[in-house]
Amino acid sequence: xxxxxxxxxxxxxxxxxxxxxxxxxxxxxxxxxxxxxxxxxxxxxxxxxxxxxxxxxxxxxxxxxxxxxxxxxxxxxxxxxxxxxxxxxxxxxxxxxxxxxxxxxxxxxxxxxxxxxxxxxxxxxxxxxxxxxxxxxxxxxxxxxxxxxxxxxxxxxxxxxxxxxxxxxxxxxxxxxxx
Amino acid sequence: xxxxxxxxxxxxxxxxxxxxxxxxxxxxxxxxxxxxxxxxxxxxxxxxxxxxxxxxxxxxxxxxxxxxxxxxxxxxxxxxxxxxxxxxxxxxxxxxxxxxxxxxxxxxxxxxxxxxxxxxxxxxxxxxxxxxxxxxxxxxxxxxxxxxxxxxxxxxxxxxxxxxxxxxxxxxxxxxxxxxxxxxxxxxxxxxxxxxxxxxxxxxxxxxxxxxxxxxxxxxxxxxxxxxxxxxxxxxxxxxxxxxxxxxxxxxxxxxxxxxxxxxxxxxxxxxxxxxxxxxxxxxxxxxxxxxxxxxxxxxxxxxxxxxxxxxxxxxxxxxxxxxxxxxxxxxxxxxxxxxxxxxxxxxxxxxxxxxxxxxxxxxxxxxxxxxxxxxxxxxxxxxxxxxxxxxxxxxxx
Numbered sequence: 210x211x212x213x214x215x216x217x218x219x220x221x222x223x224x225x226x227x228x229x230x231x232x233x234x235x236x237x238x239x240x241x242x243x244x245x246x247x248x249x250x251x252x253x254x255x256x257x258x259x260x261x262x263x264x265x266x267x268x269x270x271x272x273x274x275x276x277x278x279x280x281x282x283x284x285x286x287x288x289x290x291x292x293x294x295x296x297x298x299x300x301x302x303x304x305x306x307x308x309x310x311x312x313x314x315x316x317x318x319x320x321x322x323x324x325x326x327x328x329x330x331x332x333x334x335x336x337x338x339x340x341x342x343x344x345x346x347x348x349x350x351x352x353x354x355x356x357x358x359x360x361x362x363x364x365x366x367x368x369x370x371x372x373x374x375x376x377x378x379x380x381x382x383x384x385x386x387x388x
Numbered sequence: 389x390x391x392x393x394x395x396x397x398x399x400x401x402x403x404x405x406x407x408x409x410x411x412x413x414x415x416x417x418x419x420x421x422x423x424x425x426x427x428x429x430x431x432x433x434x435x436x437x438x439x440x441x442x443x444x445x446x447x448x449x450x451x452x453x454x455x456x457x458x459x460x461x462x463x464x465x466x467x468x469x470x471x472x473x474x475x476x477x478x479x480x481x482x483x484x485x486x487x488x489x490x491x492x493x494x495x496x497x498x499x500x501x502x503x504x505x506x507x508x509x510x511x512x513x514x515x516x517x518x519x520x521x522x523x524x525x526x527x528x529x530x531x532x533x534x535x536x537x538x539x540x541x542x543x544x545x546x547x548x549x550x551x552x553x554x555x556x557x558x559x560x561x562x563x564x565x566x567x568x569x570x571x572x573x574x575x576x577x578x579x580x581x582x583x584x585x586x587x588x589x590x591x592x593x594x595x596x597x598x599x600x601x602x603x604x605x606x607x608x609x610x611x612x613x614x615x616x617x618x619x620x621x622x623x624x625x626x627x628x629x630x631x632x633x634x635x636x637x638x639x640x641x642x643x644x645x646x647x648x649x650x651x652x653x654x655x656x657x658x659x660x661x662x663x664x665x666x667x668x669x670x671x672x673x674x675x676x677x678x679x680x681x682x683x684x685x686x687x688x689x690x691x692x693x694x695x696x697x698x699x700x701x702x703x704x705x706x707x708x709x710x711x712x713x714x715x716x717x718x719x720x721x722x723x724x725x726x727x728x729x730x731x732x733x734x735x736x737x738x739x740x741x742x743x744x745x746x747x748x749x750x751x752x753x754x755x756x757x758x759x760x761x762x763x764x765x766x767x768x769x770x771x772x773x774x775x776x777x778x779x780x781x782x783x784x785x786x
Binding site: 234238241248257258261264265268269270272274276277309330332334342 | 525580
């Protein structure tokens with residue numbers, strides 16, 4: 210239980226820091242640390258496979274997308290956020306409460322019918338058979354969605370946009386107009 | 389299974405550990421047990437790293453028709469310790485505008501995670517630091533942090549050349565992660581497990597007592613091993629894929645602003661990563677700690693693992709001394725247009741190999757024929773298409 214408390218405290222602290230930092234790269238790195246904390250939580254709960262998959266996907270892959278997105282989209286020297294972000298507190302609270310509500314409802318509505326109250330030790334093999342057997346539809350749907358995303362990204366990246374005069378004007382415009 | 393005479397040496401490391409553990413009081417025993425494992429891995433691979441640098445420099449020297457280091461100690465054997473003292477006593481320079489914390493954390497992260505990958509490699513029949521059910525996944529999860537560390541190093545230096553080089557390094561790492569994983573999947577698929585120890589056990593046995601049942605001796609395994617080796621070279625920034633830190637033209641890329649022991653840590657992490665990936669390659673394709681012939685089983689399994697690991701590392705050094713550095717466009721093209729399609733076809737090939745395992749005797753010949761054809765034909769056709777219009781070159785000398 211102490212381990213869980215430490216993991217939760219580290220996760221919440223890094224998440225709070227990620228929200229409060231003005232430097233986007235610092236925020237992104239703290240967010241990645243939070244994701245690693247989620248993996249630690251899975252490990253604590255005995256779900257090895259999910260924990261390693263979490264690290265592989267979030268720390269290895271999604272983190273790169275986030276960092277590349279931050280680096281490629283920022284303009285100017287410092288990736289500082291404007292101070293007006295405090296005005297968005299109420300929409301942020303509403304969105305956060307909605308997500309928390311959905312997740313909380315899902316947790317409460319799921320029946321945990323464990324005989325002795327302990328998490329079952331599941332082998333990767335059983336997970337594989339579950340995924341390839343009863344859950345095959347969701348696996349295929351996920352595969353199709355990812356393939357579509359991949360093809361879309363390739364098309365976006367491989368087609369050169371036609372250069373027009375207005376494009377060049379837009380590129381030279383100050384970043385304030387974009388917001 | 390194992391011969392009687394080998395059983396003492398086979399158990400010797402474990403027996404020594406258990407003896408040391410038994411000295412300590414019972415409540416501390418679990419801690420001592422784990423600490424000994426960690427210290428053992430650190431000591432063995434720390435020394436392996438140290439002497440690998442000597443071996444590499446001497447071997448590269450011989451390839452380039454010179455001696456290599458031979459001044460420090462007998463045959464230059466004390467060179468790594470001299471290098472360590474040099475790295476420790478050098479001034480540690482941090483750029484004035486650098487992000488101090490991240491600049492410090494990057495070498496720590498890269499070295500920590502490179503060492504963590506050793507935890508799941510089975511060094512012997514009973515020598516495996518942590519036996520995990522999802523060990524292969526753990527290996528790549530621990531390796532995933534390398535990319536993050538390279539980004540941190542490049543960004544925190546506040547040097548545009550460092551940052552650009554870090555982005556190039558990331559592009560390379562991400563490009564070659566895919567063929568690397570795609571060659572691991574067939575092995576996992578045929579062994580039916582993600583546990584490294586069970587993957588080694590699945591390659592147990594000999595035909596006629598001399599031909600081992602290693603994955604590399606199947607058509608899909610041979611191609612998979614070659615792709616794995618190429619991807620290993622690229623993932624660990626080894627020549628001919630060392631353009632992230634091409635020291636002769638890019639002033640060491642994302643490591644430009646690093647000096648002293650921090651630089652040495654990056655260097656160490658690179659060698660640890662290379663050793664760990666070679667260890668995984670030995671585990672997946674070369675039968676792990678299995679002896680190559682049945683009558684050679686009297687030699688302890690960890691010796692076999694060490695021999696194979698050292699041989700594979702020597703091959704990497706040999707490649708470094710032989711091949712020229714690629715350009716970045718050649719590098720990404722090689723991965724995405726050649727290695728990834730080949731690895732995908734190889735995955736199908738392995739699936740065919742798995743399905744046709746129980747064919748009767750004449751069917752086995754057809755099985756080998758089809759499987760070899762599935763390796764050779766895509767290789768030739770994709771290779772021909774990619775190299776069309778590229779050669780032959782004519783050189784004009786003044």
